[in-house]
Ligand SMILES: NCC(=O)N[C@@H](Cc1c[nH]cn1)C(=O)O
């Protein structure tokens with residue numbers, strides 16, 4: 001690579017600080033900041049306090065913990081407070097460019113009995129494989145802590161940061177980023193004034209060996225269907241066969257949302273998808289990926305598509321509908337003979353260009369109501385949107401992507417692939433539109449990290465080289 005920067009002192013310092021960096025991540029993972037579990041909300045707040053403490057120690061200034069008020073419905077506790085958004089600055093030099101770094105400090109739920117090999121909220125270092133296991137290790141505590149590590153390495157070296165850094169860490173990303181869009185709107189010309197670019201490290205390489213830079217995400221519209229029947233849970237021997245069962249209705253309706261080949265059965269959804277052009281079609285051939293890598297990441301041979309190009313298109317540019325669960329249903333071990341009185345089915349649709357989110361909601365509501373009406377059930381059904389988040393596709397030919405490609409090649413000795421991703425980071429488009437800047441997605445973890453799954457992990461090489469990549473990016477972007 002020509003025009004390589006001299007970053008060895010930084011990279012050596014990051015290597016030297018590895019034990020401290022692992023310890024910082026251990027402390028973060030130990031806080032079960034599950035945003036979707038109302039009973040764990042104090043832990044989400046505790047995680048925000050941990051970050052504030054770390055930012056102060058590292059010398060950030062103008063640190064603010066922005067309260068967002070109560071969480072809007074549907075929510076069990078109407079007084080439930082949203083966790084704060086943490087803002088902070090490092091450097092304020094008018095001659096330097098300003099990079100806004102966004103990440104989230106909340107995590108998905110995790111229980112040992114889900115099948116974890118180690119306690120999910122204890123960062124466990126498997127020394128034979130050099131892997132760190134724990135909820136949030138890759139999504140998104142590893143990368144968030146990674147940014148702090150970069151600052152620590154600069155402080156230790158007494159190196160000036162080549163850019164001004166602004167951090168924005170939220171605690172509701174896994175639950176729809178509630179409150180963040182409004183905050184960005186309010187702060188675009190205030191706290192976020194003069195931001196030149198936004199960098200998000202909250203996604204993953206496509207596979208396990210080649211780094212990527214990401215320029216697209218799918219959106220996510222998350223729905224719930226509530227079916228109400230009898231006044232209380234009932235004995236199926238006494239009431240079975242003589243009352244209408246909510247679970248029977250719900251399962252019937254949910255089974256008509258998607259088929260086993262992954263086809264969405266709600267009419268009109270596919271009609272909104274942008275047509276595939278020859279130019280886009282050609283992009284998929286050059287990406288390094290295989291069905292074997294997909295199978296390895298899913299731990300199975302259950303792929304619906306065998307050709308790399310089809311897998312990538314269905315992950316990146318077509319919508320998908322997933323059924324997630326049923327609240328109120330009996331799910332424990334044993335054979336409880338209960339008829340649940342009220343059940344709430346959860347499903348989501350990953351959205352892509354050019355799906356109109358509100359039109360999608362209407363199509364879903366009309367279809368679910370129609371399917372329920374066909375059952376002629378005396379129960380009641382309500383279908384509603386819990387949260388939605390936009391898809392995002394950008395042009396990766398800009399200064400930020402160029403700098404990130406150089407940093408990635410510098411650290412990993414290989415040019416990164418440019419990829420889109422099937423997951424969602426609801427706030428990406430908002431940053432781009434409100435701040436009128438480019439957004440870069442610069443992942444730290446690998447495609448088999450098991451984000452949202454059991455045994456979530458982060459390879460130490462990805463953690464440490466990821467810190468070097470984030471730091472390197474700031475240098476290549478800063479000198480640009
Ligand atoms: N690492 C990004 C991520 O996991 N995002 C979530 C966002 C989301 C959307 N609805 C609920 N959570 C994802 O599931 O893609």
Ligand SMILES: [Zn+2]
Nearest residue numbers: 139174451452
């Ligand atoms: Zn996530």
Ligand SMILES: [Zn+2]
Nearest residue numbers: 104139140202
């Ligand atoms: Zn995430």
